[in-house]
Amino acid sequence: MFKFLKDKLKDAAKKFSKEAEEVTEEPKVEEKVKEEVKEEIKEELEEVLDEKTSEKVAEEVVKESKEEIIEDIPKEEPKKEKLSFKEKLKKAVSKKISSKKFEELFDELELSLLEANVAVEVIDRLKEGLKMEIVDIPIKGKVDEFILEKLKDNIKELFKEELDLVEVIKKSEKPYVIVFLGVNGSGKTTSIAKVAKLLQSNGLTCVLAAADTFRAAAIDQLQLHADKLGVKMIKHDYGSDAAAVGFDAIKHAKNKDVDVVLIDTAGRMHSNSNLMDELKKVIRVVNPNFKIFVGESIVGNDCIEQSRKFSSSVGVDGIILSKADVDEKGGTAISISYVVDKPIIYLGTGQGYGDIEKFSVSKLMDSLGL
Ligand SMILES: Nc1nc2c(ncn2[C@@H]2O[C@H](COP(=O)(O)OP(=O)(O)OP(=O)(O)O)[C@@H](O)[C@H]2O)c(=O)[nH]1
Ligand SMILES: [Mg+2]
Structure with missing residues (x-):
């Protein structure tokens, strides 16, 4: 039952995912992350070193992206679990779908929806809803899952309250x-x-x-x-x-x-x-x-x-x-x-x-x- 539409929605999500662009403000994000990480390292070092030295070492660690330096510094308490610099940066980078890409991708999805017997006014409604929730929105995590979630939200909204x-x-x-x-x-x-x-x-x-x-x-x-x-x-x-x-x-x-x-x-x-x-x-x-x-x-x-x-x-x-x-x-x-x-x-x-x-x-x- 309804397998055709199911497959088409999944295909569309995959295509959106493939075409999503990495957000271009990466350098700015990188600076911000670097600053954060430096502060964290500095705070930790201050437990065993003086402020000036801590600052210097922290700066060096971030600059060189050499986290192993801090491994050698004695600690009073075990280090709290923290994300590495690279992990943080990865988390900070997101993907997005531009308006132009969205139009291109939706044109393709529109044909599939028509083929699946979806009414034209429903397609228009879905397009408006998806556009607002997808275009230029930074997407963390998997893009196809994000797209499927948005499709789900928008399709759900097409229905009246259930009646028993x-x-x-x-x-x-x-x-x-x-x-x-x-x-x-x-x-x-x-x-x-x-x-x-x-x-x-x-x-x-x-x-x-x-x-x-x-x-x-x-x-x-x-x-x-x-x-x-x-x-x-x-x-x-x-x-x-x-x-x-x-x-x-x-x-x-x-x-x-x-x-x-x-x-x-x-x-x-x-x-x-x-x-x-x-x-x-x-x-x-x-x-x-x-x-x-x-x-x-x-x-x-x-x-x-x-x-x-x-x-x-x-x-x-x-x-x-x-x-x-x-x-x-x-x-x-x-x-x-x-x-x-x-x-x-x-x-x-x-x-x-x-x-x-x-x-x-x-x-x-x-x-x-x-
Ligand atoms: N597979 C399937 N067949 C159905 C279903 N509902 C009805 N049918 C079949 O569709 C055919 C027409 O069903 P009817 O109930 O006679 O349709 P109707 O609207 O009363 O038809 P008219 O009185 O001629 O206007 C019959 O062969 C039914 O068995 C269904 O949910 N699934
Ligand atoms: Mg009848």
Whole structure:
């Protein structure tokens, strides 16, 4: 999962590391370090020698960079562990990436990010963030580790606060109504079955609403899941009013004291205005607590574009990113939440009922090697 993006980020960090320049103020730093070391040596010598001699010897030691001279001077106490002159100097020298180098290196990283399905606006956001934290900043230690750390910080900031839907449902009044929406084949019906199973394992009851009255066999497909899971499904005929199915399912839930209503809807392209109007009607009639956009991780920028359109026309409260198990790229996962400005709730990680993972930013960072 997301290996492509992981490899590209690691490669970029290596390239930044290779291109980082040593900071040019080295002579100035060297003078400062020399002065410090001289003072330290002088202080130590004064314990056994007079001030003038100590000063002279200290000066000589630093000038010649000959630390062995002080080895011969008798000590009253064992010398505290100190860094050698060379070690201090090494510590004082840092690396940096100039603005020009950054632009060059980021151009290359940008291509990799595009290839990994990262949205353009996310790339712009990352560039701004990284620029501020990397350009002309003295880097101590390993440059590639520094770069990966900065990538991690900036990618983390793309996400909303995590949302535990099951906990939200538990705290809400019943029935809690959720509508699943998205384009054709994105995984809505499968996700409903997975969520139903998840709710069951958390001690919550649910009813399914077969409000995809549009696609042939959609009702039978959901019925199959309902039967396997042992949950009630409310249906009307094919071609009937989708909003009415949702309405009836809510009525059923209220009568039977069911905790959650999961409403399946027909897949639709945002460009199909008839079907978008129908979806608006469903939402108006059932007035859901939560609208989940189900998007396919693998389709990349199309998925981002669809989520943006659904969000602006009917509103989206959270995202299920399906088929993450077959997505090697990973860019959709780091982009969609930022674009829609809503949290990813779950990742779909397979076709089985148990293949649903509560989304966690730190887990995502792990899979990106950050
Ligand atoms: N590998 C994998 N396959 C998935 C996942 N979620 C759904 N699928 C598969 O994707 C296909 C489409 O899933 P559906 O749940 O029917 O999608 P839908 O959005 O309801 O489709 P329409 O109702 O036609 O719009 C099925 O073959 C599912 O098994 C997932 O997380 N991982
Ligand atoms: Mg479906």
